Amino acid sequence: MSVGGVPADLVLRARRAWIDGAFRPAAVVVRDGCVDAVVPVDQPVEARDDRTVPDGCVLLPGLVDTHVHVNEPGRTEWEGFASATRAAALGGVTTIVDMPLNSIPATVDVDALTVKRASAEGRVAVDVGFWGGAVPENAGTLGALHDAGVFGFKCFTAPSGVDEFPHLGPTQLRAAIDEVAALDALLIVHAEDPDHLVPHDALGGRYADFLATRPGAAEQSAVARVVDGARASGARVHVLHLSDAGTLPLIRAAKAAGVRITVETCPHYLAFEAASIPDGATEYKCCPPIRDDANRDALWAGLLDGTIDCVVSDHSPSTADLKTDDWGLAWGGIAGLQVGFRAVWTEAVRRGIPLEVVLPWFTTGPAALVGLGDRGRIAPGAVAHLAVFDPAAEDVVEVAALAHRNPVSAFAGLRTVGRVVETWLRGHLVATARDGVTAVEGGLVSRPADPQHARNERSGTVVIGTEAP
Numbered sequence: 001m002s003v004g005g006v007p008a009d010l011v012l013r014a015r016r017a018w019i020d021g022a023f024r025p026a027a028v029v030v031r032d033g034c035v036d037a038v039v040p041v042d043q044p045v046e047a048r049d050d051r052t053v054p055d056g057c058v059l060l061p062g063l064v065d066t067h068v069h070v071n072e073p074g075r076t077e078w079e080g081f082a083s084a085t086r087a088a089a090l091g092g093v094t095t096i097v098d099m100p101l102n103s104i105p106a107t108v109d110v111d112a113l114t115v116k117r118a119s120a121e122g123r124v125a126v127d128v129g130f131w132g133g134a135v136p137e138n139a140g141t142l143g144a145l146h147d148a149g150v151f152g153f154k155c156f157t158a159p160s161g162v163d164e165f166p167h168l169g170p171t172q173l174r175a176a177i178d179e180v181a182a183l184d185a186l187l188i189v190h191a192e193d194p195d196h197l198v199p200h201d202a203l204g205g206r207y208a209d210f211l212a213t214r215p216g217a218a219e220q221s222a223v224a225r226v227v228d229g230a231r232a233s234g235a236r237v238h239v240l241h242l243s244d245a246g247t248l249p250l251i252r253a254a255k256a257a258g259v260r261i262t263v264e265t266c267p268h269y270l271a272f273e274a275a276s277i278p279d280g281a282t283e284y285k286c287c288p289p290i291r292d293d294a295n296r297d298a299l300w301a302g303l304l305d306g307t308i309d310c311v312v313s314d315h316s317p318s319t320a321d322l323k324t325d326d327w328g329l330a331w332g333g334i335a336g337l338q339v340g341f342r343a344v345w346t347e348a349v350r351r352g353i354p355l356e357v358v359l360p361w362f363t364t365g366p367a368a369l370v371g372l373g374d375r376g377r378i379a380p381g382a383v384a385h386l387a388v389f390d391p392a393a394e395d396v397v398e399v400a401a402l403a404h405r406n407p408v409s410a411f412a413g414l415r416t417v418g419r420v421v422e423t424w425l426r427g428h429l430v431a432t433a434r435d436g437v438t439a440v441e442g443g444l445v446s447r448p449a450d451p452q453h454a455r456n457e458r459s460g461t462v463v464i465g466t467e468a469p
Contacts, residue, residue, distance in 0.1 A: 007046040007047050007048050008029045008030060008031045008036060008045060008046065008047040008048070009030050009031055009032070009047065009048055009049065009427050010029075010030040010047055010048070010049045010050075010051070010384070010427045011027050011028065011029050011030070011045040011047040011049070011050045011051070012027070012028045012030070012051055012052075012053065012059060012386065012424070013026075013027045013028075013041050013042075013050075013051065013052045013053065014026060014027075014028075014041065014052070014053035014057075014058065014059035014388075015041065015053070015055075016053075016057075016058040016059070017038075017053075017058065017059040017060075017378060018058065018059065018060050018061065018355075018356065018359055018378065019038060019377075019378050019379070020379075021356060021360070022356060023058060023355075023356060025040070025041035026038050026039070026040070026041055026059075026378075027039050027040065027041050027042075027043055027045060028059065028378055028384070028386070029045055029047070030384040030427035031427075033383065033384055033426030033427055034374075034381060034382065034383055034384055034426075034427075035378060035379060035380055035381065035382045035383075035384050036380065037380055038378060038379065038380065053388050054388070054390075054421065056390055056392060057388050057389060057390045057391075057421055058355070058388070058389050058390075058391060059378070059386060059387075059388060059389075060092065060359065060363070060378075060386065060387045060388075060389050061363050061375065061376050061377050061378050061382070061385060061386060061387070062092065062093065062094025062095065062126075062363075062375065062376075062385030062386055062387050062423065062424070062425070063091070063092050063093040063094065063095075063341055063362045063363060063376075063387065064093070064094070064095045064096075064362070064363060064366040064367045064370075064372065064375060064376045065088065065093045065095070065096045065097070065312050065313050065315070065337065065340075065362075065366065066096075066097040066151075066264075066310070066312050066366040066369055066370055067097070067099065067240065067241065067264065067266075067312035067313060067314045067315070068084060068088070068096040068097065068098055068099065068312075068313060068314075068315045068337060069098070069099045069101070069102055069314075069315060069316040069317070069333065070084045070096075070098045070099075070103070070120075070128075071102045071103055071317075072103055072116075072119050072120075073103055073104065073115060073116070073119045074102075074103045074104025074105065075102050075103060075104065077319055077405070078102065078317055078318045078319055078405065078406065079315075079317045079335075079404060079405050079406075080405060081119060081120040081123050081124050081128065082123050082124075082125075082440075083403060083404055083405040084096070084315070084337060084404060084405075085123075085124040085125040085126045085128065085440075085442055086125045086403040086431075086436075086437045087315075087337045087338040087402060087403040087404040088125065088126045088337055088338070089125045089126050089423045089425075089430055089431040089437050090338050090402075090403050090420065090423070090431050090433075090436065090437065091337060091338040091339060091340065091341055091342075091420055092341060092387035092389060092420035092423055093126060093337065093341075094126045094127060094375070094385035094386075094387070094423065094424075094425055095126060095127040095128075095129070095367075095372065095375055095376075095385065095445070096126060096127070096128055096129070096337075097128075097129040097130065097131055097151055097370060098116070098120075098128060098129070098130050098131065099131055099154060100112075100130070100131050100132055100133035100154055100165070101133065101154075101160060101162055101164070101165040102161075102162050102165075102316075103116060104164060105164070106133050106135070106162075106164050106165045107130060107131065107132050107133055107145075107150070108132065108133040108134075108135050108137070108138045108145075108165075109138060109141070109144070109145065110144050110145060110148050113130060113132065113145060113148055113150065116130060117130070117444055120444060121444065123440070124440070124442035124443070124444070125425075125430060125431070125437050125439075125440045125441070125442050126425065126430075126442040127375075127385070127425070127442050127443050127444070127445050128442060128443075128444055128445065129149075129150075129151050129370065129372075129444070129445045129446065129447070130149075130150050130151065131150055131151055131152055131153065131154050131188065132145040132146070132150035132152070132153045132154070133153060133154050133155070133165060134153040134154065134155040134168065134176045134179075134180075134187065135155070135165060135166050135167075135168070136166055136168060136169075136172055137166075139172065139175055139176065139179070140179065142176075142179050142180065142183065142185065143183055146183050146185050146447075148446075149446025149447050150446075150447060151186065151370040151371070151446075151447045152180070152185055152186030152187065152188055152236075152238070152370070152447075153176070153180060153185060153186070153187050153188065154187075154188045154189075154190070154240070155167070155168050155173065155176055155187065155188075155189055155190070156168065156189075156190040157173060157189060157190065157191055157192060157193060157194070157222045157225070157226075158190070158192040158193065158194040158197060158218070158222070159194065160190070161287070161331075161332060167194075170225060173189075173225065173226070173229065174229050177226070177229035177230060177233050177235045177237065178229070178233050178235070180235050180236070180237075181233035181234050181235035181236075184236070185236070186236045186237070186238060186369075186370075187235060187236070187237050187238070188237075188238040188239075188240055189222070189226050189237060189238065189239055189240060190240050190241070191219055191222035191223045191225075191226055191239050191240070192214065192218040192219055192222050192287070192288055193217075193218045193219075193221035193222040193225070194218075195218075195221070196215060196217045196218035196221055197213060197214055197218050198212065198213040198214075200213050200328050201328055201329070202326050202328045202329055203326060203327045203328030203329075204326060204327065204328070205279040205280040205325055205326065205327065206279055206327070207274060207277040207278075207279065207281070207284070207327060208274070209327060209328075210285065210289065210327035210328065211274055211289050211290075211291070213328075214287060214288055214289050216243075216244035216245075216246045216247070216291065216295075218244075218288070219242070219243065219244040219246075219247050219288055220244060220246055220247045220250065223239055223247050223250055223251065224250055226239065226261070227250060227251075227254045227259055227261060230254075230259050230260060230261055231254070231257070231259050234260065235260065236260045236261075236262075237259075237260065237261050237262075238261070238262045238263065238264070238369060239251065239261065239262070239263040239264070240264060240314070241264060241265065241266050241269075241286075241288065241312075241314045242263050242264065242265045242269075242288075242299070242308065243265070243266075243269050243288035243289060243290065243291055243295075243299075244288065244291065244295065245291075245295045245296075245298030245299050245301075245302060246295075246298075248298065248299075248302045248307050248308075251263050251307055252305075252307045255307070262309040262310075262369060263307070263308050263309055264308065264309060264310045264311065264312050264366075264369075265299055265302075265303070265308050265311055266286075266311065266312060266313060266314045266334075266336075266340070267311060267313060267336055267339075267340035267341075267343045267344045268284070268286060268290055268314075268334050268336060268340075268343075268410055268411075269290060269291070269296065269299055270296065270299060270300060270303075270311070270343075270344050270347055271343040271344065271346070271347050271411075271414070272284065272290050272296075272410065273290065273291070273292055273293040273295075273296045274289075274290055274291055274292045274293075275292065275293065277290065280325035280326075280327075281325075281410075282323045282324065282325060282326070282327055282330035282331075283323055283334070283408050283409060283410045283412070284334065284410045285323075285327060285330050285331070285332045285333075285334075286314070286316070286332050286333055286334045287332045300347075300351065300353075303361060304353070304357070308361075309361075309365050309368075309369065310361050310362070310365030310366040310369060311340070311344060311361040311362055311365070312340075312366055313336050313337045313340045314333075314334065314336075315334075315335055315336055315337035315340075315404070316332075316333025316334060316335070317333060317335035317404055317405065317406055317408065317409075318331040318333055318406065318408070319406050319408075320406055320407070320408050323408055334409070334410045335402075335404050335406070335408060335409040335410075335411075336409060336410065336411055337404060338402050338403060338404060339397050339402070339409070339411045339414070339416070340411075341362055341418070341420070342395075342416045342417070342418040342419065342420070343411055343414060343416060344358060344361075344362075345358060345391065345416075345417060345418040346414075346415070346416045346417045346418065349417050355391055363376035363377065364376045364377055370447070371447060371448050372445070372448070373448075383426060384424065384425075384426050384427040385424065385425055385426070386422075386423075386424040386427075387420055387422065387423050387424070388420070388421040388422035388423075388424075389418060389419070389420055389421065390418065390419045390421050391417070391418050392417065392418075393417070393418060393419035394415070394416070394417055395415075395416050395419055396413060396414070396415050396416070397409070397411045397412055397413060397414045397416060398412075399411070399412035399413075403436075403437070419433055420433065421433050425439075425441050425442065426441065428441055
């Protein structure tokens with residue numbers, strides 16, 4: 001098999017490849033960085049490189065993570081494009097979308113986006129896109145960032161934790177929803193109502209004392225306000241890092257009523273529960289917080305019934321000194337980009353949930369959120385971002401061996417099932433479990449052009465993300 005007598009660049013053969021939602025034998029033919037064809041596993045193919053996935057492993061599309069805090073520039077000592085994208089590659093994640101904070105400047109105007117792109121250019125091991133921010137100071141000006149290629153706009157309904165990214169009050173939130181509706185853009189919301197949060201300074205070492213300051217009612221109230229705005233305006237909205245399962249009935253009803261709302265949760269809410277968090281272990285601190293075991297069960301149920309659309313890391317690392325053992329004073333953020341997929345797979349195994357059920361949460365779900373129909377799947381026309389995964393491998397997370405910048409993570413010491421063995425970017429092998437990251441070949445991607453995005457949503461046509469200027 002060749003085109004005009006020219007061999008393909010690569011054929012990757014697997015007895016179990018995840019294609020169209022199921023595992024089957026296949027040979028994936030790659031040409032010019034994209035999947036050219038998917039053919040029977042033993043079909044002869046003329047190719048410059050012909051490989052077979054190791055026994056016991058499965059071939060997956062590269063994972064997509066739309067919630068990553070890279071923090072560069074400005075707080076590169078917390079993380080950075082080089083370290084974050086290496087961690088992504090080693091975790092099988094081939095596309096990330098960077099949050100507009102906690103970098104300085106925050107990505108709230110085109111000049112700041114230009115600075116961030118310059119910081120990333122040529123240094124990323126996987127593909128990187130960017131969110132813009134919606135803050136009080138840039139109200140009415142989001143169109144310029146939208147035109148510059150951000151995937152949407154993040155806002156907070158409660159203080160963000162950093163001064164340079166203030167939150168939106170109720171009236172400001174409604175104005176932002178109306179503005180993104182006019183752009184047919186996407187507003188992604190950290191949804192906690194400050195009226196339901198308990199003000200505090202130092203809290204001491206007991207996790208229960210911190211958990212009590214951020215009750216589920218805070219999420220329920222804020223999400224209700226987002227739903228009301230989206231229903232009235234027709235805007236596309238997305239609820240970030242849902243931790244409170246009590247909010248699911250509201251979201252389920254909104255979806256049934258035609259509100260354009262999606263929702264994500266995160267590996268730490270699915271892998272951990274409050275009663276098991278040790279005193280002073282503030283590596284588990286995040287906002288909204290990890291809740292009890294019954295809540296965790298309900299989040300899993302929300303994934304299984306389709307109320308929750310995707311699972312993303314909310315990778316939000318910091319330096320170790322910011323993780324003081326006081327729950328009130330410690331920085332709130334969990335570093336999990338490299339290990340989130342296998343942590344969720346480990347819990348899925350315990351619950352008897354098959355891999356083909358889990359995979360859409362990490363692939364087509366987040367890819368659809370940002371309109372990147374060219375990734376998260378193995379199909380002709382898709383970018384040849386691939387991962388080889390051993391679903392039975394057992395391991396213990398050694399935090400010092402993870403590639404993100406600072407050796408702090410709630411996943412340290414976790415016994416996991418599953419290992420990413422190889423990661424491929426545009427048909428090039430870029431990382432292995434044995435050798436680490438072996439090539440830095442990522443690129444910067446922008447929101448697909450609106451007409452293409454609309455056609456993709458209607459018909460499933462592949463849309464290739466455009467390179468950022």
